[in-house]
Amino acid sequence: MNKITIAIDGFSSTGKSTIAKQVANHLGYIYVDSGAMYRAVTLYAMNQGIINKNGFDVETLIKKLKDIKISFKFNKDLGFAEVYLNGNNVEQTIRSLEVSRFVSKVAAVSAVRKKLVAIQRNIGKSKGVVMDGRDIGTVVFPDAELKLFMTASPETRAKRRFKELISRGDDVVYENVLKNVQERDYIDSNRKDSPLIKANDAIEIDNSNLSLEEQFEKVLQLVGIALEVSEIKKSD
Numbered sequence: 001m002n003k004i005t006i007a008i009d010g011f012s013s014t015g016k017s018t019i020a021k022q023v024a025n026h027l028g029y030i031y032v033d034s035g036a037m038y039r040a041v042t043l044y045a046m047n048q049g050i051i052n053k054n055g056f057d058v059e060t061l062i063k064k065l066k067d068i069k070i071s072f073k074f075n076k077d078l079g080f081a082e083v084y085l086n087g088n089n090v091e092q093t094i095r096s097l098e099v100s101r102f103v104s105k106v107a108a109v110s111a112v113r114k115k116l117v118a119i120q121r122n123i124g125k126s127k128g129v130v131m132d133g134r135d136i137g138t139v140v141f142p143d144a145e146l147k148l149f150m151t152a153s154p155e156t157r158a159k160r161r162f163k164e165l166i167s168r169g170d171d172v173v174y175e176n177v178l179k180n181v182q183e184r185d186y187i188d189s190n191r192k193d194s195p196l197i198k199a200n201d202a203i204e205i206d207n208s209n210l211s212l213e214e215q216f217e218k219v220l221q222l223v224g225i226a227l228e229v230s231e232i233k234k235s236d
């Protein structure tokens, strides 16, 4: 069967990575968490003191971009690829609320986006990829055969993220998680370069009241249709 590209965009904690992993496993496709790449660059900037209590030194980050190597390695036990920053596995470290506080500022820097989009396009060049993020359907893969745009209310999303952070042992307050979700929504949607917007041809899924199973079922139907359409186009 023909391989397609599936782009999943949307707001923070809308279940993008959960559905992307499920669909990739189901189809035997590669899953790429593009947000993990922006988080890894942010962690680098924090570790190097480029982001510190005095602020964010954008010029230094741009100069140091050539020293940042981001890669993915498949973890058989987890069933997905974990992200590595200069050879170190940072899959867990990048998920902290501390990294979440700065990541949208880092992601608004065009030079950062340019570097990461090039890596993303290279990974997806042979299709058979499910990628989630903010600009996948609009900028990274504008020709993706299936584009989904995930939404849910900010409170639902903050509750989901709070539960996740607590269960991994992070000491966080719900109000701060909600504030971070809202701040990132705002910065991501209003930045000049590649803002978070629904592509014209994306299908919107509001999963505020959908369980993971219901959401998977709905998306599988859409995947089935996209695969059929792509087969028909190929045979034309």
Ligand code: CDP
Residues within 6 Å of the ligand: 011, 012, 013, 014, 034, 035, 036, 038, 039, 103, 104, 105, 107, 108, 132, 133, 134, 135, 136, 184, 188
């Ligand atoms: O998992 P969560 O929804 O919290 O966020 P993420 O997907 O890990 O992305 C973290 C941040 O990276 C987002 O808030 C965006 O600022 C940025 N990002 C982006 O600008 N473009 C992407 N394609 C993916 C993420």
Ligand code: CDP
Residues within 6 Å of the ligand: 011, 012, 013, 014, 015, 016, 017, 018, 019, 132, 160, 161, 164, 207, 210, 211, 212, 215
């Ligand atoms: O990738 P993104 O930040 O959009 O979200 P995620 O990491 O896939 O999902 C955030 C949390 O919401 C996870 O703990 C999911 O299990 C949960 N979730 C849910 O409970 N119900 C949904 N319909 C979607 C996600």
